Amino acid sequence: MVLGLGGVALHAQPEGLWQGYDGEWGHVSRQLIALAEATPDEKFAWRPAPGVRSTSEVYMHIALTNFWLLSVTGPKMPADAKEGMEKAVTAKAEVIDWLKRSLDAVKTAHAGMKHEDLGRKVKVEDRDATVDGMYLRIAVHANEHMGQLIAYARMSGVAPPWAKE
Numbered sequence: 122m123v124l125g126l127g128g129v130a131l132h133a134q135p136e137g138l139w140q141g142y143d144g145e146w147g148h149v150s151r152q153l154i155a156l157a158e159a160t161p162d163e164k165f166a167w168r169p170a171p172g173v174r175s176t177s178e179v180y181m182h183i184a185l186t187n188f189w190l191l192s193v194t195g196p197k198m199p200a201d202a203k204e205g206m207e208k209a210v211t212a213k214a215e216v217i218d219w220l221k222r223s224l225d226a227v228k229t230a231h232a233g234m235k236h237e238d239l240g241r242k243v244k245v246e247d248r249d250a251t252v253d254g255m256y257l258r259i260a261v262h263a264n265e266h267m268g269q270l271i272a273y274a275r276m277s278g279v280a281p282p283w284a285k286e
Contacts, residue, residue, distance in 0.1 A: 142231065142256060149263045150224040153183065155282045156270055157220060162213045167277045174207075176273050180216045181207040183266050187223035190259045193245045194252045196230050227259055 157180055165177040174182060185207060192198050199222070203209075210216055239253035250258075271281055 142260065143228070146224075146228060146231065146260055146263075149260065149267055150228065152267055152281070152283065153180075153220060153224065153263065153270070154217070156267075156274060156279075157213070157217050159282045160213070160274060160277075160279050164274075164277050164279060165211060165213050165216060167273065169273065169276060175211075176270070176277070177211045177213075177216045178207050179266055179270055179273065180220050181210050183263055184216075184219040184223035186262055187227050187259055190245075190255055190262070191223075191227055191230055193243050193250070194230065194255050196226065199226075224263075227256075231256055 160176060165180075166175055168175040168178075185202060188198050188202060206219075210219060234252070239251065239256070241252045243250050243252060243255060245255065274281060
């Protein structure tokens with residue numbers, strides 16, 4: 122279905138868009154997992170230039186940052202999260218497992234929040250923030266790196282699965 126609105130064509134949008142935080146989080150989570158699963162194992166080591174994160178390092182950065190930012194709001198970091206994992210965990214299956222765990226942790230924690238808890242003050246890197254602000258940062262960060270991973274995928278010959286729709 123295409124609707125015209127002020128000269129702009131609107132197509133049916135993917136599930137989650139414009140449906141608040143949970144809808145947006147579900148959308149970016151599905152895209153991250155779909156792109157990771159569509160990427161061949163050997164492409165997880167691909168990097169656009171020396172000294173730049175590889176594909177697996179970007180996914181691990183997202184996963185570990187999800188857990189860290191979430192920990193600012195209360196939930197603990199996973200006991201098996203260790204220093205240096207961003208570079209050490211490179212196997213596709215293990216990277217996807219960490220990614221899924223982190224995405225689910227954010228989803229579950231947010232679903233358990235009461236509206237009044239979102240305004241609770243927290244400290245992050247010596248700055249004042251709110252729980253709501255931390256969840257916004259988590260979503261923005263995931264989307265920022267989604268764009269990076271789409272570029273990585275296309276540069277290494279992988280089309281995002283939803284691009285075919």
